[in-house]
Amino acid sequence: MTDVKPGMVQRYKLAQRVVHWLGVGSFLILLLSGLALLVPQLAFLAAGGLSRVFHRIAAFGFMLMPIVYVAIVPHDALELLKESFTYTLKDLKWFKHMPAYVLGSTKGLPPAGRINPGQKIHHAMTFVMFVTVAGSGLALWFGQSALGPEGLAIVLSVHDLSMLGLTVLMIGHMYFTFLYGALPAMTTGFVTEDYARMEHAEWYESLSPQTVAMTESDDQTAA
Amino acid sequence: MASRYAFSIDLDRCIGCQACVVACRTGNEVASGDAYITVSEEIRRKDNGFWGSFAHKRCFHCTEAPCVEVCPTGTLTKVNGLTAVDMAKCSACGYCTQACPFHIPHVVDNHVSKCVGCLDQVQAGEEPWCARTCPSNAIRFGEREVILAEAKAKVAKLRERYPNAQVYGETQLGGLGLLMVLLEAPGVYGLPEAPQSSATIQTWKTLVKPASAGLTALAAGVMGLAFVFARRQHAKEHAEVHTAAPVEAAVVETPAQTEENHD
Numbered sequence: 001m002t003d004v005k006p007g008m009v010q011r012y013k014l015a016q017r018v019v020h021w022l023g024v025g026s027f028l029i030l031l032l033s034g035l036a037l038l039v040p041q042l043a044f045l046a047a048g049g050l051s052r053v054f055h056r057i058a059a060f061g062f063m064l065m066p067i068v069y070v071a072i073v074p075h076d077a078l079e080l081l082k083e084s085f086t087y088t089l090k091d092l093k094w095f096k097h098m099p100a101y102v103l104g105s106t107k108g109l110p111p112a113g114r115i116n117p118g119q120k121i122h123h124a125m126t127f128v129m130f131v132t133v134a135g136s137g138l139a140l141w142f143g144q145s146a147l148g149p150e151g152l153a154i155v156l157s158v159h160d161l162s163m164l165g166l167t168v169l170m171i172g173h174m175y176f177t178f179l180y181g182a183l184p185a186m187t188t189g190f191v192t193e194d195y196a197r198m199e200h201a202e203w204y205e206s207l208s209p210q211t212v213a214m215t216e217s218d219d220q221t222a223a
Numbered sequence: 224m225a226s227r228y229a230f231s232i233d234l235d236r237c238i239g240c241q242a243c244v245v246a247c248r249t250g251n252e253v254a255s256g257d258a259y260i261t262v263s264e265e266i267r268r269k270d271n272g273f274w275g276s277f278a279h280k281r282c283f284h285c286t287e288a289p290c291v292e293v294c295p296t297g298t299l300t301k302v303n304g305l306t307a308v309d310m311a312k313c314s315a316c317g318y319c320t321q322a323c324p325f326h327i328p329h330v331v332d333n334h335v336s337k338c339v340g341c342l343d344q345v346q347a348g349e350e351p352w353c354a355r356t357c358p359s360n361a362i363r364f365g366e367r368e369v370i371l372a373e374a375k376a377k378v379a380k381l382r383e384r385y386p387n388a389q390v391y392g393e394t395q396l397g398g399l400g401l402l403m404v405l406l407e408a409p410g411v412y413g414l415p416e417a418p419q420s421s422a423t424i425q426t427w428k429t430l431v432k433p434a435s436a437g438l439t440a441l442a443a444g445v446m447g448l449a450f451v452f453a454r455r456q457h458a459k460e461h462a463e464v465h466t467a468a469p470v471e472a473a474v475v476e477t478p479a480q481t482e483e484n485h486d
Contacts, residue, residue, distance in 0.1 A: 037316060038436055043296040046314035049333045103449065104456030144317050149289065152321040153423035160427075160435040168442040175446045179453050 008190040009207060016076060019069045020186050022061060029058035031167060038160065056141070063134050083115050084123035091117035104179060111201030118176075126169055133162035227304035228345065229367035230354065231374045232279050233404040234412075235381060236361035239264055239277040243353035243362055250352035251339060257331045259338045260353060269411055276412065282306055282327050282338035283392060284400025289420045290319035290328055290337075292428055298335060299328075304367055304400045305340035324396075324418035340400075367400070374402050381406065396420060 012020070033055040036045035045051045069077040093110045094117040101109055101118070115123065136159040139147070147155060177183055180199060185191045196204040239262055247253065247260050260281035267274050284306045291299045291306060298313040299306060313334040320328050320335075328337040341351035345364075349355065354364035363370055374390045381388035385406040392399030395418050409416050 035436075037295040037314065038432060040295075040297060043312065043314075046296050046316070047312055049315045052314060052316070102453065104453030104458075105460055106457075107460065144321065147321050149322050149324070149421035150423050152293070152318060153421055153427045156318075157423075157427050157431045160431050164435040164439055167439045171439075171443050171446055175450055179450060179457060 007193055009193060009196050009204070010189055011185040011191045011196075012189045013073065013076070014189065015073045016069075017186055017189055019065055019072075022068065023065045026058040026061035026065065027166070027170065029054055030062060031163065033058065034163060059134075059137055059141075066130070080115075080123065081127070083113075084120050084127060087117070087120065091120070094118070106198045111205075112199065112203070113206070114200060114203040116200060122169055122173060125165065129162045129165045129169070132158055133166060136162065227367045227400075228340070228365065229304060229370045229400045229402055230284070230351070231363045231370045231402040231404065233361045233363070233374070233377060234276060234279075234406060235377070235404060236359045237262070237277045237279070238359045238361070240358060242356045242358055246352040246356035247338075250344070251341065253336075254332055257336050259336065265413075267411055267413075269407065274411075276406075278412065279403075280327070282340075282401065283325055283396075284338075284340060285395070285418075286397030286400065287420055288396070289322040289324060289424065292420060293318040293322040293424055302340075302342060303345075305342060305345075306337075306400070307342050308335060308337065308339045310334050322421065322424055324415060324420075367398070371402060374404050377404050387411075 033045070033051040036042045036051040066077070090110065094112060097109045098118060100107065136155045139155045140159065144152070177186075180195065182191065182195060182199075193204070241262055244258060244260055244262055248258055251259060253259055260279065263278050263280070265276055265278045267276055284304065286301070286304065288299070288301060288306050291301055295316060295318065296312045296314050298309050299319060300309070301307070315330050315333045315335065317330050319337075320326075320330060328335050330336065341349075341353075344351055350364050354362045363373065371390070371393060378388045378390050381404070387405075387407045389405055389408070391403040391405050391409050391414060392401060403412075403414070405412060405414075
């Protein structure tokens with residue numbers, strides 16, 4: 001975690017990366033096993049309750065994710081939560097440039113902090129839909145017999161629509177990751193200084209001199 | 224085979240002997256402790272008095288069956304007026320247990336459990352086990368039109384003694400595949416006068432489910448196309464940044480190469 005790499009800055013600690021991939025793994029299993037009850041052609045995966053076994057094990061991991069996050073790195077978890085729900089007027093300017101950013105251009109993009117305004121919205125929506133998908137899932141798991149026809153239809157609709165939202169968010173998340181080559185942030189934990197400057201200028205500026213000194217071998221003018 | 228089958232149960236004839244229950248469990252090899260049909264003796268309140276009747280708790284084989292509507296795996300389907308069960312497809316999700324207005328289907332041993340209409344027997348030209356076994360001829364099975372006419376004729380006779388006698392299930396939910404000859408109003412037997420298919424379930428099935436799958440696929444497609452364009456755009460910008468500033472080019476070169484290694 002204290003690795004120093006020339007020309008690179010650390011973006012995510014090992015603990016954060018572990019929590020992220022726990023979320024990815026459980027989410028993908030939940031998505032695929034859940035599709036067994038949504039797409040008739042995949043219904044054979046549900047026969048005998050096979051997909052449900054995977055769905056419930058993964059659901060456990062998925063719901064454990066925020067608990068693990070808070071338990072092992074409480075400061076980072078709370079910071080992420082706070083940042084995701086804090087918006088300023090400056091963010092509006094960023095959103096004006098967002099269409100160009102979506103299409104691959106960072107020109108004229110106002111400098112963003114550690115989490116850019118688009119990511120803030122992404123995280124905030126993820127938080128909200130995490131709660132709705134988990135809540136409706138728990139209702140189906142433990143409270144189904146008390147739902148009745150109307151309750152069942154409402155809970156299923158909330159569950160399906162939350163997954164629609166989360167899946168579209170995930171695709172969008174991957175879109176930006178691969179567009180701007182940000183994958184290393186979640187694999188090695190380090191991003192290039194180039195990436196940090198272009199995407200998160202304010203964050204890059206705010207890094208402590210030691211961090212920058214540690215990660216910059218010979219480049220004194222870059223910042 | 225007939226195009227639309229139906230059962231009828233004449234509560235005036237039923238003697239509560241349980242022969243149908245036993246025949247059903249034996250004939251269909253129903254798991255121990257489970258039953259597709261039950262007959263119980265019920266004490267009911269009527270006109271400030273008490274009154275007894277037999278209660279048959281079993282699938283009504285609705286034409287517009289809410290359980291079939293809600294079933295996500297194709298386990299429950301309509302076959303010749305009966306609500307058929309394909310146990311091999313069942314995921315035991317339990318949605319049918321909540322959708323049924325009569326609270327009939329239940330989940331046992333990881334699959335749904337309810338009257339299967341003895342379709343295997345019917346297709347082999349035999350009667351269902353319950354109808355075949357009933358010693359008082361209270362349970363009948365056959366072409367729905369014939370069964371309905373028979374039930375109506377019985378009710379006409381019963382009206383002399385029971386003015387509220389009626390056939391239950393002629394029109395409810397598109398017409399039930401199990402018609403009941405009742406001596407009193409349905410409410411007296413705890414049967415809903417007008418059982419409904421939930422509109423919310425309809426919305427979920429016809430709108431929410433296809434929209435969830437469709438919009439996800441659409442979003443993936445649109446973003447896939449946009450990605451191709453955006454990636455090219457970003458590569459161009461990246462190149463511009465590095466060639467436009469020759470003074471900085473030397474120092475920026477190292478991270479640029481590193482990023483390429485990561486791509």
